Amino acid sequence: KAGVTQTPRYLIKTRGQQVTLSCSPISGHRSVSWYQQTPGQGLQFLFEYFSETQRNKGNFPGRFSGRQFSNSRSEMNVSTLELGDSALYLCASSFTGTGGEKLFFGSGTQLSVL
Amino acid sequence: AQTVTQSQPEMSVQEAETVTLSCTYDTSENNYYLFWYKQPPSRQMILVIRQEAYKQQNATENRFSVNFQKAAKSFSLKISDSQLGDTAMYFCAFIHVNNAGNMLTFGGGTRLMVKP
Numbered sequence: 334k335a336g337v338t339q340t341p342r343y344l345i346k347t348r349g350q351q352v353t354l355s356c357s358p359i360s361g362h363r364s365v366s367w368y369q370q371t372p373g374q375g376l377q378f379l380f381e382y383f384s385e386t387q388r389n390k391g392n393f394p395g396r397f398s399g400r401q402f403s404n405s406r407s408e409m410n411v412s413t414l415e416l417g418d419s420a421l422y423l424c425a426s427s428f429t430g431t432g433g434e435k436l437f438f439g440s441g442t443q444l445s446v447l
Numbered sequence: 448a449q450t451v452t453q454s455q456p457e458m459s460v461q462e463a464e465t466v467t468l469s470c471t472y473d474t475s476e477n478n479y480y481l482f483w484y485k486q487p488p489s490r491q492m493i494l495v496i497r498q499e500a501y502k503q504q505n506a507t508e509n510r511f512s513v514n515f516q517k518a519a520k521s522f523s524l525k526i527s528d529s530q531l532g533d534t535a536m537y538f539c540a541f542i543h544v545n546n547a548g549n550m551l552t553f554g555g556g557t558r559l560m561v562k563p
Contacts, residue, residue, distance in 0.1 A: 364549060366549040366550075368551075375553060375555050375556065376538065376551075376553035376556075377553075378549075378550045378551060378552075380548075381548035381549050381550065383548070388548040389548025389549070389550045391550070421490060423490075423492060425492070425549065427549060430549045432479070432480060432542045432543055432544045432545055433480035433499065433542060433544055434549070435494055435497070436492075436494065436549060436551070438491055438493070439491065440489060440490050440491045441490045441491070443490075
């Protein structure tokens with residue numbers, strides 16, 4: 334069974350640009366959540382999607398958005414990139430996304446904003 | 448809002464020895480789950496162990512066990528017979544049992560180095 338796949342692995346952008354990251358969950362998983370990891374702020378929850386609906390959202394500005402497709406694949410988009418958006422973006426999937434369920438993480442996308 | 452604190456930024460242990468990583472949390476909720484995740488250099492977060500707050504018995508997974516003290520809001524991880532492959536960042540995490548949406552709250556992490 335394939336794991337959670339995130340593409341691309343690395344990305345370099347400049348300030349003001351926008352970026353789209355992709356996450357393919359484990360087959361059968363309908364919940365996809367996104368986390369931002371930085372040395373200063375640690376791991377922070379961005380948002381979660383289940384059956385194409387956003388159910389939960391962390392404390393991030395509106396420049397951060399996401400969506401989920403009918404096949405459960407998810408994308409997150411960051412517009413008007415800032416230097417502080419440089420981070421490792423992790424995606425995780427699970428069957429239903431209910432509290433306590435085991436999460437399976439991808440290897441992340443390392444975004445560098447210059 | 449809940450918070451998770453890991454007071455040991457870095458730790459080291461000799462191979463085959465035992466090490467304990469500390470974690471404290473703060474919540475007003477009564478029903479929740481606690482986790483320890485491992486993040487090796489590959490960056491992929493891997494679940495090490497999970498504890499349900501309503502269960503008094505401490506969770507164990509092979510060489511990994513926890514000491515869950517609900518009243519003290521403490522959740523430490525003990526790694527026995529440490530192996531070189533245990534070298535990684537370890538994160539303690541919390542989620543409310545009724546949370547729909549995988550909104551985990553993570554601690555700041557402990558970097559563990561296992562020395563040969």
